[in-house]
Amino acid sequence: MAEAIAIVGLVASIATLIDLSARVLSRQRDFASDISNVPQSFRSLWTQLPLLTETLKHIQSQARTRQLPDDVTRALKAVIDSTSEQVSIVQTYLSQVLPCDDASKLERTLKVLKSLAKEDKIQEALEKINKSNNVLILHQTTRHVDTGDRILEEFSKLSVARVASSKSYGVCLGQAPQVATNALIGRTSELQQLRDWLPPNSQPDGQRIISIAGMGGMGKTQLSLAHVRDCADHYSSVFWVNAKDETSLRQSMAALSVIIFHESANPVATSTDDEKVKVDKVRQWLSDSQNDQWLLIFDNYDDPRLPGVDSFTGYDIRTYFPYRAQGSILITTRSRQLLFAKQLLLKKLEGIEQSLAVLATRSGRAVNGDASATKLALRLDGLPLALATAGAYLNQSADSFDDYLELYNNSWSELSQHSRGPVDYEERILYSTWNVSYQQVRGQDPVAAELLKLIAYLDNQDLWYGLFQQELDDAPVWWVEMTKSRVRFNQAISTLHGYSLLEIGESGYNLHTCEHDWTLEYLNHEIDQEKCRIAVRCVAANVSWESEAEYWVRNRRILPHARRLQHFQITAAVGWAGIESDDLFRFAYLYMQNDMNSEAEKMYRRALDGYEKAWGPDHTSTLDTVNNLANLYKDQGKHGEAEKMYRRAL
Numbered sequence: 172m173a174e175a176i177a178i179v180g181l182v183a184s185i186a187t188l189i190d191l192s193a194r195v196l197s198r199q200r201d202f203a204s205d206i207s208n209v210p211q212s213f214r215s216l217w218t219q220l221p222l223l224t225e226t227l228k229h230i231q232s233q234a235r236t237r238q239l240p241d242d243v244t245r246a247l248k249a250v251i252d253s254t255s256e257q258v259s260i261v262q263t264y265l266s267q268v269l270p271c272d273d274a275s276k277l278e279r280t281l282k283v284l285k286s287l288a289k290e291d292k293i294q295e296a297l298e299k300i301n302k303s304n305n306v307l308i309l310h311q312t313t314r315h316v317d318t319g320d321r322i323l324e325e326f327s328k329l330s331v332a333r334v335a336s337s338k339s340y341g342v343c344l345g346q347a348p349q350v351a352t353n354a355l356i357g358r359t360s361e362l363q364q365l366r367d368w369l370p371p372n373s374q375p376d377g378q379r380i381i382s383i384a385g386m387g388g389m390g391k392t393q394l395s396l397a398h399v400r401d402c403a404d405h406y407s408s409v410f411w412v413n414a415k416d417e418t419s420l421r422q423s424m425a426a427l428s429v430i431i432f433h434e435s436a437n438p439v440a441t442s443t444d445d446e447k448v449k450v451d452k453v454r455q456w457l458s459d460s461q462n463d464q465w466l467l468i469f470d471n472y473d474d475p476r477l478p479g480v481d482s483f484t485g486y487d488i489r490t491y492f493p494y495r496a497q498g499s500i501l502i503t504t505r506s507r508q509l510l511f512a513k514q515l516l517l518k519k520l521e522g523i524e525q526s527l528a529v530l531a532t533r534s535g536r537a538v539n540g541d542a543s544a545t546k547l548a549l550r551l552d553g554l555p556l557a558l559a560t561a562g563a564y565l566n567q568s569a570d571s572f573d574d575y576l577e578l579y580n581n582s583w584s585e586l587s588q589h590s591r592g593p594v595d596y597e598e599r600i601l602y603s604t605w606n607v608s609y610q611q612v613r614g615q616d617p618v619a620a621e622l623l624k625l626i627a628y629l630d631n632q633d634l635w636y637g638l639f640q641q642e643l644d645d646a647p648v649w650w651v652e653m654t655k656s657r658v659r660f661n662q663a664i665s666t667l668h669g670y671s672l673l674e675i676g677e678s679g680y681n682l683h684t685c686e687h688d689w690t691l692e693y694l695n696h697e698i699d700q701e702k703c704r705i706a707v708r709c710v711a712a713n714v715s716w717e718s719e720a721e722y723w724v725r726n727r728r729i730l731p732h733a734r735r736l737q738h739f740q741i742t743a744a745v746g747w748a749g750i751e752s753d754d755l756f757r758f759a760y761l762y763m764q765n766d767m768n769s770e771a772e773k774m775y776r777r778a779l780d781g782y783e784k785a786w787g788p789d790h791t792s793t794l795d796t797v798n799n800l801a802n803l804y805k806d807q808g809k810h811g812e813a814e815k816m817y818r819r820a821l
Contacts, residue, residue, distance in 0.1 A: 227251070254303040257296045295404060338462040340408040342399060343430055345423065347411040347470065348392055353532055355390065355397045356555070357525040364515055365398045369499045370405035371464045378496040382509045385517035386671035386683060387473075387604035388556030391503035394517065395468050398501070406499065407464035414472040414502070417486040424491060425449035431456055450491070457493035466499040473505045473670075474611050480508050480669070481615050505608050505671045519553030519683065526553050530572075533562020543572035550576060552684040560601040564590050583692040605689055608670040619663040621649040623672060627695045628706035628741060630731035631687035635679040636660055638732070641712045643705060650705065691740065698744035706736060711754035714761045726761055733761055737770055752781030756796060763803055775800045794820050 230247060233239050239247070361383075368374075368381050383391045399409050412423035428449040457465065469488055476485035489511065492500065502512055520526055526548035531538045538544040551557040561575055564586075570578075578586045587602030613620035626634065640654060653660055664680060667673040674681045682690070695702070713729045715722035736742070736758075747755070759774030775796055782793040801816030 250303055254300060257299045257303070260296045261300070298404070338407055338456075338459065338465075340410075340430055342403050342409045343427070344396070344399070344409070344411040345426060346413060347396060347468075350393050350396050352400065354559075355393045356528045356532065357520050357522075358390070358394055358397070361394055361515060361517065362397060362401060365394075365501075366402060368513060368515075369398065369466065369501060370402055371499065372405070379499045380502070380512040381500070381515060382502040382504055382512035383515050383517055384504050384507050384509070384671065386686065387505060387608060388554050388601060388685070389517040389519070390555040391517055392470055393555075395470065395501055395503050399466070399468075406466040407462070409466045409468070411468045411470060414469040414488060416474065416484070420469070420486075420488075420491060421446055421450055424453050427453045454491070454493050457498060458495035460495065460497075463495075463497035466501065469500065469502045471504070472502050472509075473607055475504070475506050475508065477508060477510075480506070482611060483614055485611070506669060507671060508669050520555060520558075521553065523548055526551065526558055529555060529558040530562050530565075533559050534565040536565065541572065543576070547572045547576045547579075550579070550684070554683060554685045556601050556604060557685045560590065579688075583688060584696065587692070601685070602689070602693070605672065605686055606693070608672055609694070612666055612670055612672065616663060616666040618649045618653045618659075619666040621647075622653060622663050623667060623690060624694045624699065625702045625705060626682060627687070627690035628703055628736060629709070630735045631682040631684060632731065633676070633679040633681070633728065638709050638713060638729075641705075641708050643708060646705075647701060691738070698741060700746050700749065703736075703741065703745045704750060706732075707750050707754050707758070710736065711751075711757040714757040716760075723764075726764060730761065730765055733758060734767075747777050748781075750777070750781075752778045752785065752792070755781065756792075756799075759796075760799070763799070768803060768807055771803055772800070775803065 230239075234244065234247075365381065369379055371379075383394055385391055396411075403409055410427055412427070413419040414423075425446045431453060456462065457467065469491075472488050474482055474485035476482040476487055488502065500512075502509065507514065507516070520529070523545060527538045527544060530536075530544055530548055536544075538548075547561060548558065551561060561579075564570075565572070565575055568575075583602075587600075590600075590602070609620065609623065612623065622639075629638075636657060639660065643650060653663055664673065664675075668675055668680075672682070672686065674683075710729055710732045713725065714733075715725040719725075736745075755774050755778035759771045759778060762768075762771035762774060779793065779796045779800070782790060782796055786793055797816050798820040801813045801820060804810070804813035804816060
């Protein structure tokens with residue numbers, strides 16, 4: 172019974188569409204027998220509708236003889252019903268713009284001019300008819316068992332939601348960054364996620380609010396604009412506004428009134444009250460119950476002031492949403508605390524191929540099989556802004572990939588002063604992109620800001636609570652505050668994570684490699700001796716002796732943090748005389764265990780100097796250090812130096 176009803180429904184839908192198509196063709200022939208006299212937008216109908224009609228007759232015959240499976244029947248009916256809706260729109264439009272049969276030549280000419288002037292208003296319906304036609308032809312040219320699924324898949328790509336044409340203003344990106352179509356590399360799954368979540372047909376009722384969240388430099392703006400390129404025809408209008416601060420947002424919203432209400436060409440409001448009126452009018456327009464197919468992009472909302480998020484400079488973006496909960500809203504932000512939005516978290520590029528593709532696109536150079544390019548791509552660790560910055564620099568320079576890598580590693584500050592970032596990232600170049608988030612963190616939680624500066628002297632991977640739980644003599648106030656409880660430490664971590672400055676891993680916390688470079692080169696442009704001392708204490712206190720159970724597990728975990736303190740900028744500037752000798756001894760012991768003999772010798776020597784000054788040459792701590800130095804020399808085959816040290820220890 173259900174199958175018979177489905178077939179009857181399909182046959183009826185086909186009959187309706189064939190009738191509509193015939194009326195449209197007849198109306199056009201009444202207007203002109205020569206296709207050259209027909210406006211460009213309508214010419215495709217002369218070929219599309221006869222083809223559509225013929226295809227429909229074949230499907231109708233198959234349905235009547237019950238050659239179609241149930242799923243195919245249902246899928247075809249959905250496509251045909253949506254096509255009928257679009258053909259009906261065309262028919263209505265033609266009745267308004269084409270002359271009646273007894274119209275004069277002058278009336279016909281005037282009608283043609285009106286038709287030509289309004290072509291863009293019907294273009295969308297014609298495009299949908301063409302797409303539907305392709306789907307139906309696909310059905311007739313395939314005989315796969317999954318035909319129904321394929322038709323449904325193709326049908327899902329059609330924008331069949333109602334578009335309020337009288338409210339349509341197309342794509343209005345205003346002062347949005349100019350992003351080349353090939354600038355976005357990868358991000359296929361993220362774009363698909365936006366297609367699934369944002370367009371009106373993804374959730375016909377209610378408002379769709381999506382946030383693209385991630386640390387600075389991940390390409391959030393580029394992703395949002397790529398979605399516009401892909402799916403602009405799903406929306407009646409697309410608007411972009413600058414949300415970096417409340418002043419910029421008010422100005423952007425006020426400027427939309429020029430487009431929507433055809434106001435003065437000067438978008439600048441003459442007063443605060445005037446600006447408020449313009450913003451309010453835009454919000455009311457977005458709230459019109461017949462106008463719910465738009466997309467509004469709030470770009471760079473990085474400083475939120477929301478419940479639980481204290482910010483002296485931030486604001487609540489929701490006060491600029493339409494009064495009525497409708498439409499599609501896309502927010503790019505570094506904050507992960509926009510709980511009112513469904514979050515799409517943007518992470519670094521996965522796979523070296525995508526990183527190399529960014530370098531190739533931005534530099535204009537071949538990278539396939541280039542070991543130097545691969546080395547640079549690995550160093551920049553999948554951060555789109557870092558890769559784009561490197562490519563932009565190399566595009567304007569004769570330097571090689573190796574040259575740039577050397578500059579990045581050894582002359583970061585100089586490179587930051589004389590290197591321009593990619594134009595599509597605006598003023599947020601690599602060397603300052605995280606400054607915005609840092610200032611917000613410092614205003615909200617100064618302890619978290621100090622913790623971020625401290626991490627510059629530790630490794631960027633595997634930071635954990637126990638690493639920082641150390642007592643210090645003359646500890647700074649922020650350290651005492653942070654280490655007083657696990658809850659307070661977690662609060663600082665939460666603040667950094669909330670602004671995408673820190674990731675939470677399975678067993679610890681992590682920073683991106685490029686951000687870690689910035690913490691040392693920018694936040695600690697001058698080496699902070701106090702934070703060096705704290706970092707040394709944190710590492711040293713976590714070194715285990717051989718007599719302890721599974722000591723190698725703990726030492727293997729702490730070793731990367733000890734290695735960080737061998738960074739050439741740190742070792743050259745730190746005042747080792749101010750470091751506790753016991754801490755230096757533990758460092759030396761750890762280095763010796765891991766065959767870092769040169770580093771171990773230096774640390775033992777520093778510890779020995781400290782012990783001799785504090786306790787004298789015959790103190791147990793002094794002699795233990797001498798003995799360990801002797802063992803180190805022996806292991807290295809330096810028997811003369813080893814003998815001297817052994818004799819002294821005796």
